[in-house]
Amino acid sequence: MTAAEICIISYLQFGTNARNNSKFDSTVNMWVFEETVNGRKLTEIINTDHENVKYLPGHKLPENVVAVPDLLDAAKSADILLFVIPHQKVAKITRQSHLKQIGVDEGPDGLKLIAEVIHEKLGIKMSVLMGANIANEVADEKFCETTIGCRDQAQGALLKELMQMHHFRVTVVQEADVVEICGALKNIVAVGAGFCDGLGFGDNMKAAVIKLGLMEMISFARFCGGVADLITTCYGGRNRKVAEAFAKTGKSLEELEKEMLNGQKLQGPATAAEVHTILKNKGVLDRFPLFNAVYEICYEGRPVTEFIHCLQNHPEHQ
Numbered sequence: 001m002t003a004a005e006i007c008i009i010s011y012l013q014f015g016t017n018a019r020n021n022s023k024f025d026s027t028v029n030m031w032v033f034e035e036t037v038n039g040r041k042l043t044e045i046i047n048t049d050h051e052n053v054k055y056l057p058g059h060k061l062p063e064n065v066v067a068v069p070d071l072l073d074a075a076k077s078a079d080i081l082l083f084v085i086p087h088q089k090v091a092k093i094t095r096q097s098h099l100k101q102i103g104v105d106e107g108p109d110g111l112k113l114i115a116e117v118i119h120e121k122l123g124i125k126m127s128v129l130m131g132a133n134i135a136n137e138v139a140d141e142k143f144c145e146t147t148i149g150c151r152d153q154a155q156g157a158l159l160k161e162l163m164q165m166h167h168f169r170v171t172v173v174q175e176a177d178v179v180e181i182c183g184a185l186k187n188i189v190a191v192g193a194g195f196c197d198g199l200g201f202g203d204n205m206k207a208a209v210i211k212l213g214l215m216e217m218i219s220f221a222r223f224c225g226g227v228a229d230l231i232t233t234c235y236g237g238r239n240r241k242v243a244e245a246f247a248k249t250g251k252s253l254e255e256l257e258k259e260m261l262n263g264q265k266l267q268g269p270a271t272a273a274e275v276h277t278i279l280k281n282k283g284v285l286d287r288f289p290l291f292n293a294v295y296e297i298c299y300e301g302r303p304v305t306e307f308i309h310c311l312q313n314h315p316e317h318q
């Protein structure tokens with residue numbers, strides 16, 4: 001592994017993973033979308049103070065992680081690329097802005113995943129990784145598990161060797177598509193969990209949201225690989241937090257994202273819209289009332305107080 005050069009395409013948690021990890025023992029280029037923070041370039045702050053003060057304040061990065069503002073420069077000699085960016089930004093990264101790039105998309109031939117989109121654009125073998133991995137906790141080296149979906153066994157073993165640390169335990173499975181689908185769909189469920197919290201419903205209802213959300217994820221993916229990440233995102237994630245504020249304040253999601261996330265992006269509402277298009281085109285919306293309710297509340301002005309109806313009339317209870 002020491003011979004391989006690694007480039008992180010943006011980051012949150014994986015920059016910090018380079019600390020105390022002998023596999024990241026040489027320079028790790030990290031492409032960073034350039035921004036000005038308090039009059040200084042973000043890359044310059046990271047390279048001087050070893051901290052991403054905008055997106056991961058309070059956590060020091062190892063000194064061998066070097067922020068590079070030019071994507072091609074950052075990636076030019078890399079053997080391994082780690083893409084850690086909001087899915088809304090993938091179009092830009094692959095420089096194919098005419099394509100609609102989303103967590104899950106209904107491309108011309110049906111469902112299209114981001115890994116597939118990147119593979120098509122860049123011609124590289126893709127694997128996917130899902131948590132539960134809330135960035136602050138990973139950076140604090142608190143224990144977590146992660147799942148890598150990788151069809152190629154040798155590549156899976158290599159990625160495990162690269163990523164695994166004492167606090168960051170890695171399982172490799174071959175069902176890469178399922179890992180990616182669960183990683184996207186759980187964000188919709190977390191928005192529902194946030195509605196629950198914002199409306200002051202109790203833990204029983206939130207458990208119902210997580211269970212029914214999981215059922216819909218299983219129906220969608222026909223396989224279950226994402227339970228831990230689902231639960232974490234429904235309790236600790238940004239999707240939940242912003243959805244709670246949405247239900248409590250009546251402000252728009254866009255406004256709350258700006259106010260509460262300091263440039264970070266919500267994956268849940270966008271994924272709900274993308275999944276809604278797929279389900280509608282397939283004529284199966286009625287089988288996914290929770291996903292559909294999250295979509296309608298986020299985008300069609302359905303009152304959030306009606307969220308409970310999707311649970312009361314869920315096909316799981318018929």
Ligand SMILES: NC(=O)c1ccc[n+]([C@@H]2O[C@H](COP(=O)([O-])OP(=O)(O)OC[C@H]3O[C@@H](n4cnc5c(N)ncnc54)[C@H](O)[C@@H]3O)[C@@H](O)[C@H]2O)c1
Nearest residue numbers: 010011012033084085086087089131133134135264265267
């Ligand atoms: N943050 C977490 O706790 C966490 C945990 C697990 C998985 N994830 C997943 O990791 C992925 C990335 O999430 P995140 O939290 O690192 O990022 P984010 O959604 O918080 O967005 C911030 C990142 O976007 C980059 N960015 C901002 N504007 C940009 C632009 N115009 N072009 C390109 N990049 C731009 C920033 O440099 C920053 O790295 C998402 O799929 C998310 O669901 C995040």
Ligand SMILES: O=P(O)(O)OC[C@H](O)CO
Nearest residue numbers: 131132133134237238239
């Ligand atoms: O903060 P969220 O809602 O984007 O979720 C965080 C992660 O996906 C948890 O693994």
